[in-house]
Amino acid sequence: MLWVAIAGLVATVVAVALAGRRVLFLYRLARLGQPAPERIEYAKQHVGAEIKTQLVEVFGQRKLLKWTPSGTAHFFVMWAFFILATVYLEAYGALIQGAITGRPDFHIPLIGTWPVLGFLQDFIAVAALLGLVAFTAIRIKNSPAKLGRGSRFSGSHLGGAWFTLFMIFNVIWTMFLFRGAAVNTGNFPYSSGAFASEAVAAILPTSEALEATGLLLHIGVMLVFLVFVVNSKHLHIFTAPLNVLFSRRPDGLGAAQPMRSGGKVLDFEEADPETDVFGRGKITDTTWKGFLDFYTCTECGRCQSQCPAWNTGKPLSPKMLILDQRDHAFAVAPYLLAGDKAGAGTGAENVPQDVLALLDKPLVGEEGVIHPDVLWSCTNCGACVEQCPVDIEHIDHILDMRRYQVMIESSFPSEAGVMLKNLENKGNPWGMSEMKRAEWIEELDFEVPIVDEKMPEDVEYLFWVGCAGALEDRAKKTTKAVAELLHIAGVKFAVLGPMEACTGDPARRLGMEFLFSMLAQQNIETLNDAGVKKIVATCPHCFNTLANEYPQLGGTYEVVHHTQLLARLVEEGKLTPITPIEEKITYHDPCFLGRHNKVYAQPRDIMAKVPGVRAQEMHRCKDRGFCCGAGGARMWMEERIGKRINTERVEEALTTDPDTVSTACPFCLVMLGDAINEKKNAGQAKETLEVVDVAQLLIKSIKQG
Ligand code: SF4
Ligand code: SF4
Structure with a gap:
C-alpha cells in the first residue's frame, strides 16, 4: 500500500501547489483594486448579524431556494461538498494508515464508526446525484441553443458548467467504488447505515486492488476538480461566503454608495481629479470587493433573466457586465502584476502592440470593455441584485462607471444634459419656476401650511411633494389625493413649497454625484433648519433618497412612503x-x-x-x-x-x-x-x-x- 500512499500524496502536493498559486494570483489581483475599509469595518461591528446571514444565505441557500427546482438541486449539491469532506478525511486516513499498517481501515476518531454519519454520507451523495440529473435537465431545457437570448445561460461558459457537473459525478461514483470495495475487504468504518455503499459492494468483487484503485481515483478526481475550480466560475464555492460577508447590508439595494477615493468618502471641495479616483475609468479603480464580485459570479444568469433591459432587447446583461469586466481583469492581470503597466503607459518598445492595446482599452467606450449602450440601458431597478444568489452588487458597478463617464469624460446621453442643467439652475428636472411648486395647493378646499423657516409646532409630518408631485399634471392628482386623505384623517402636515428642491436622485443615478451632493446638502440644510423630524413622501425615488441616502450627508429623518402611512391610517380606522x-x-x-x-x-x-x-x-x-x-x-x-x-x-x-x-x-x-x-x-x-x-x-x- 506504500505506493498508493506515495502516489496519492505526491498528486496532492502538486494539486495544492497549483491551486495555491492561482489563489495567490487572485489575491494579488484583488489587492490592485481600491480599498474598501467600510466593508471590513461593518462586518467587524456586526459579527452576530453576519453569522446569521451566513447561516441563512450560504448554508440555508435562501435566495436559491426561491427558484424551487434548481435551488433544491443546488442545496443538496452544496451540502454534499460539506458532508463529503468527511469522506475525504476518511480517504486520506485510509491512504496513510494503509501505508503504515498495511490495512486501510481508518475511521475518524469518536464519530467515525457511527452509522448515522455513514448514512448521511451516502444519503447526501445520492441526493447530489439526483441534483446533477436535475441540473442536466434544467440546462438542456434552458439551453441557449434552444432559447437563444431568452436563456439565462446565454453568454455563460457552457463547457465549464458541463465539466463541473461531470466532475461532481466523478466524485460521487468514485466514492461509491472506494467505499463499496472497502465494505468487501472489511476496511469500511460503518457496520450499518451506509446503504448505498453496501448496495454497490454487493455487485463488486472482493479485491484490495479495486479498493486501492477506488481510493486513488476518488482522491485524484477531487484534486483535478480543485485545480479546475480555482480556475473557473466554480471558484464561487470558496468566494461566495466571503462575498456575502462583505456585501452591503441588508442588501446592495436602497441607498447608492457615496463616491469613495482611497477608501474615503470623496469631499468635492477638496477632491482633485488628478490624484483622486472619480468613479471607475479603468479596471484597477474597482475596489477589492468589486474583484470579489468578479470571482464569485457563478454565471447562473438569474440576474439576466430578470433584467428589464435585457428582456426588451437591449445590450445590457447584468451577468455579462460582471463577466466582461472579469475577463478583462484576468487578461490584463499578468501585466499589471508584473508592473508592465508603467511600461505600457510610456510606450516602451519591449511591450507588444496587442498588449499595449489591451492595457489601454477603456473600461467604457465604443471600443471599450463595456459598451456605452450597455451602461446607459440600466434602470437601476435592482432585479439583478435582488436575484443574485451570491450577493453581487451590479448597481454599484454601474454607478461607479457612470460617475467616471459623467464627471471625467463628460460622456453621457445628450438628452440627459438638459435634465442636469435644469436641476442645477431650477432645482427640478423640467426647469420650471420654483414658485410653481405650491400651485397644486390652490386646487384644494383646505389650507396646507407652507413651512416658513420653521415647522409649525403642531405639525407632525413634512409632506415631501417631490418635483413630479408638484409639477407634473398626472402626479399632481396623487399629491392632492394624499393631501386630502391626510386632512381627512386629521394628520397635521406642512410642505416646503418653493423651498423644496429635487432630492438629487436623477443626478445621482445618472452618475453626477457632484450635483446630487449639492442638491442634497441644500435640502438637508433646509430640513434641519426647519427642525423636520418626520417626512412622508409620495415618490419612491424621493423616499429612498431621503430615508437611505441623506443620512450619508448628515440628514437623518423618520421617512415613510405615503402608502405606508395611509395603510396605517386605514388600519387605525382613521380612514x-x-x-x-x-x-x-x-x-x-x-x-x-x-x-x-x-x-x-x-x-x-x-x-x-x-x-x-x-x-x-x-x-x-x-x-x-x-x-x-x-x-x-x-x-x-x-x-x-x-x-x-x-x-x-x-x-x-x-x-x-x-x-x-x-x-x-x-x-x-x-x-x-x-x-x-x-x-x-x-x-x-x-x-x-x-x-x-x-x-x-x-x-x-x-x-x-
Ligand atoms: S438594475 Fe440595471 S442591470 Fe440590474 S436588472 Fe435592473 S436594469 Fe438590469
Ligand atoms: S451576477 Fe449573480 S445572478 Fe448574475 S450570473 Fe452571476 S451569480 Fe448569477
Whole structure:
C-alpha cells in the first residue's frame, strides 16, 4: 500500500501547489483594486448579524431556494461538498494508515464508526446525484441553443458548467467504488447505515486492488476538480461566503454608495481629479470587493433573466457586465502584476502592440470593455441584485462607471444634459419656476401650511411633494389625493413649497454625484433648519433618497412612503373606504418602493380595504416585479434600442384584463400611462383603462362615501 500512499500524496502536493498559486494570483489581483475599509469595518461591528446571514444565505441557500427546482438541486449539491469532506478525511486516513499498517481501515476518531454519519454520507451523495440529473435537465431545457437570448445561460461558459457537473459525478461514483470495495475487504468504518455503499459492494468483487484503485481515483478526481475550480466560475464555492460577508447590508439595494477615493468618502471641495479616483475609468479603480464580485459570479444568469433591459432587447446583461469586466481583469492581470503597466503607459518598445492595446482599452467606450449602450440601458431597478444568489452588487458597478463617464469624460446621453442643467439652475428636472411648486395647493378646499423657516409646532409630518408631485399634471392628482386623505384623517402636515428642491436622485443615478451632493446638502440644510423630524413622501425615488441616502450627508429623518402611512391610517380606522369600486385592478410594484425598500404589502393592503376591488397580480410582481423603465435616470433619456420597457410592462398588465392599473410612484404613473395611451390608440386596450395611484383609489372610495 506504500505506493498508493506515495502516489496519492505526491498528486496532492502538486494539486495544492497549483491551486495555491492561482489563489495567490487572485489575491494579488484583488489587492490592485481600491480599498474598501467600510466593508471590513461593518462586518467587524456586526459579527452576530453576519453569522446569521451566513447561516441563512450560504448554508440555508435562501435566495436559491426561491427558484424551487434548481435551488433544491443546488442545496443538496452544496451540502454534499460539506458532508463529503468527511469522506475525504476518511480517504486520506485510509491512504496513510494503509501505508503504515498495511490495512486501510481508518475511521475518524469518536464519530467515525457511527452509522448515522455513514448514512448521511451516502444519503447526501445520492441526493447530489439526483441534483446533477436535475441540473442536466434544467440546462438542456434552458439551453441557449434552444432559447437563444431568452436563456439565462446565454453568454455563460457552457463547457465549464458541463465539466463541473461531470466532475461532481466523478466524485460521487468514485466514492461509491472506494467505499463499496472497502465494505468487501472489511476496511469500511460503518457496520450499518451506509446503504448505498453496501448496495454497490454487493455487485463488486472482493479485491484490495479495486479498493486501492477506488481510493486513488476518488482522491485524484477531487484534486483535478480543485485545480479546475480555482480556475473557473466554480471558484464561487470558496468566494461566495466571503462575498456575502462583505456585501452591503441588508442588501446592495436602497441607498447608492457615496463616491469613495482611497477608501474615503470623496469631499468635492477638496477632491482633485488628478490624484483622486472619480468613479471607475479603468479596471484597477474597482475596489477589492468589486474583484470579489468578479470571482464569485457563478454565471447562473438569474440576474439576466430578470433584467428589464435585457428582456426588451437591449445590450445590457447584468451577468455579462460582471463577466466582461472579469475577463478583462484576468487578461490584463499578468501585466499589471508584473508592473508592465508603467511600461505600457510610456510606450516602451519591449511591450507588444496587442498588449499595449489591451492595457489601454477603456473600461467604457465604443471600443471599450463595456459598451456605452450597455451602461446607459440600466434602470437601476435592482432585479439583478435582488436575484443574485451570491450577493453581487451590479448597481454599484454601474454607478461607479457612470460617475467616471459623467464627471471625467463628460460622456453621457445628450438628452440627459438638459435634465442636469435644469436641476442645477431650477432645482427640478423640467426647469420650471420654483414658485410653481405650491400651485397644486390652490386646487384644494383646505389650507396646507407652507413651512416658513420653521415647522409649525403642531405639525407632525413634512409632506415631501417631490418635483413630479408638484409639477407634473398626472402626479399632481396623487399629491392632492394624499393631501386630502391626510386632512381627512386629521394628520397635521406642512410642505416646503418653493423651498423644496429635487432630492438629487436623477443626478445621482445618472452618475453626477457632484450635483446630487449639492442638491442634497441644500435640502438637508433646509430640513434641519426647519427642525423636520418626520417626512412622508409620495415618490419612491424621493423616499429612498431621503430615508437611505441623506443620512450619508448628515440628514437623518423618520421617512415613510405615503402608502405606508395611509395603510396605517386605514388600519387605525382613521380612514374608512366605503363606496365600492367594482373593478379588477392590477398593481404595479415601483422598483424603488418594492425591491429597493421592501414595501410590498401596504399598497396591496390599501387596495384590499377598498370594497369591490378585485386585485389581480401580474405574473411578475413583488420582488420579481418588472420595471416601468424610468429609474436610473432613464426617465430623462431616449429609449432607442429594443422594445420600450413600459410597453412590455403594460402588455403584461393587459394579460390580466384589468379595468384599472394601480401603482404608487409618479414616474411609474407617467410611464405606464404613456404606454396605455399607445395601446388605446392602437385599439389594443379598452378606452376606459387608466393608471392611478392607490391613494387615488382610496380617496375615491372615501369621498364618494
Ligand atoms: S438594475 Fe435592473 S436594469 Fe440595471 S442591470 Fe440590474 S436588472 Fe438590469
Ligand atoms: S451576477 Fe449573480 S445572478 Fe448574475 S450570473 Fe452571476 S451569480 Fe448569477
